[in-house]
Amino acid sequence: MKKIGVIFGGMSTENEVSKLSAASVLRNLDKEKYEIYPIYIDKEGFWFTETEDSKELISNIVEYLNKLDVIFPVLHGLYGEDGTIQGLFELLKKPYVGCKVLASSIGMDKVYTKIIFDKAGLNQAEYEYVRKYNEKYIYVDKNFNETILGIEEIINKITENLKFPMFIKPSNSGSSVGINKAEDKEELKKYIEYASRFDKKILIEEGIDGQEVECAVLGNEEVIASPVGEIKPAEEFYSYDAKYNNSKSQTLIPANIPDEISSEIQKQAIKAFKAISGSGLSRVDFFVEKETNKIYINEINTLPGFTNISMYPKLFEEYGIEYKELLTKLIELALSE
Numbered sequence: 377m378k379k380i381g382v383i384f385g386g387m388s389t390e391n392e393v394s395k396l397s398a399a400s401v402l403r404n405l406d407k408e409k410y411e412i413y414p415i416y417i418d419k420e421g422f423w424f425t426e427t428e429d430s431k432e433l434i435s436n437i438v439e440y441l442n443k444l445d446v447i448f449p450v451l452h453g454l455y456g457e458d459g460t461i462q463g464l465f466e467l468l469k470k471p472y473v474g475c476k477v478l479a480s481s482i483g484m485d486k487v488y489t490k491i492i493f494d495k496a497g498l499n500q501a502e503y504e505y506v507r508k509y510n511e512k513y514i515y516v517d518k519n520f521n522e523t524i525l526g527i528e529e530i531i532n533k534i535t536e537n538l539k540f541p542m543f544i545k546p547s548n549s550g551s552s553v554g555i556n557k558a559e560d561k562e563e564l565k566k567y568i569e570y571a572s573r574f575d576k577k578i579l580i581e582e583g584i585d586g587q588e589v590e591c592a593v594l595g596n597e598e599v600i601a602s603p604v605g606e607i608k609p610a611e612e613f614y615s616y617d618a619k620y621n622n623s624k625s626q627t628l629i630p631a632n633i634p635d636e637i638s639s640e641i642q643k644q645a646i647k648a649f650k651a652i653s654g655s656g657l658s659r660v661d662f663f664v665e666k667e668t669n670k671i672y673i674n675e676i677n678t679l680p681g682f683t684n685i686s687m688y689p690k691l692f693e694e695y696g697i698e699y700k701e702l703l704t705k706l707i708e709l710a711l712s713e
């Protein structure tokens with residue numbers, strides 16, 4: 377039997393979401409194949425062994441991880457999905473589920489994701505990139521030339537290049553935290569300042585009026601793509617609240633889009649995964665523009681939500697791989713690297 381460490385919680389805004397994902401993973405892992413070691417990281421970064429009735433601090437993390445055969449990080453967001461914990465596993469030479477350091481950090485950083493997607497020729501919303509710098513902002517153009525500007529000049533620069541509505545996002549964030557939609561210059565200013573509280577790197581994108589669809593991918597070199605699913609946010613966009621607190625947000629599998637659009641999305645999902653140098657799994661999110669049916673890639677999530685009602689496992693269930701088998705496949709992919 378392989379000893380598997382399932383790490384969850386974590387020092388990110390998605391600690392709670394991770395607990396839900398991990399509860400499903402722990403329940404469904406094949407107990408005949410794996411000896412399971414649940415590990416909880418609290419919001420302060422302390423590690424604990426966690427069984428049903430006891431919780432004990434792990435004082436020597438390296439020693440603890442070294443006795444395991446493989447690790448499944450069921451973590452979302454900063455310090456879990458961004459390559460940092462993956463770096464620890466690399467140092468310890470421990471196989472682990474999912475993307476490696478590079479793919480994880482690209483996938484977590486919305487600006488760098490866009491740069492790679494551009495390079496891959498994937499269609500995406502027009503965007504601008506600025507960085508907060510003391511009381512000013514640095515405008516970074518597509519060739520990485522930098523200009524220091526005041527907020528008013530930044531607003532002018534952005535509105536010269538992009539059309540409203542715009543989405544303002546901290547580059548490193550997750551679960552829609554810090555993201556807002558601006559309809560005019562006033563709001564743009566307010567939301568850039570707001571986003572800068574979460575990350576000094578800020579992405580501003582043109583809004584796409586379309587359906588939100590998602591495709592799951594699985595594999596290392598030989599990558600398969602799931603059917604495409606659709607999310608119908610109960611609010612104006614898929615905010616944190618719409619994701620986790622509003623039960624009216626719905627998912628639709630398969631998505632209500634023409635077959636040829638679905639197969640194009642599957643191709644692009646695999647391309648995006650390869651472009652960031654992905655391995656194991658990812659969920660790739662797109663918009664299909666109303667009227668034109670044009671496809672825009674939005675983002676790639678290297679450790680997507682993993683409860684048994686989350687999109688990633690549901691999409692593979694539709695493909696024909698049920699939850700338990702999916703976990704086994706992911707672990708086998710990790711061990712085969």
Ligand SMILES: Nc1ncnc2c1ncn2[C@@H]1O[C@H](COP(=O)(O)OP(=O)(O)OP(=O)(O)O)[C@@H](O)[C@H]1O
Nearest residue numbers: 501543550551552553581582583584613614675677
């Ligand atoms: N360019 C855009 N046009 C229209 N809607 C957008 C755009 N960008 C973001 N949105 C809306 O905002 C939501 C959150 O944005 P996004 O998916 O980029 O970040 P996130 O979900 O926080 O990232 P993560 O999935 O890593 O947690 C999207 O699901 C979508 O509803």
Ligand SMILES: [Mg+2]
Nearest residue numbers: 551552661675
């Ligand atoms: Mg998203």
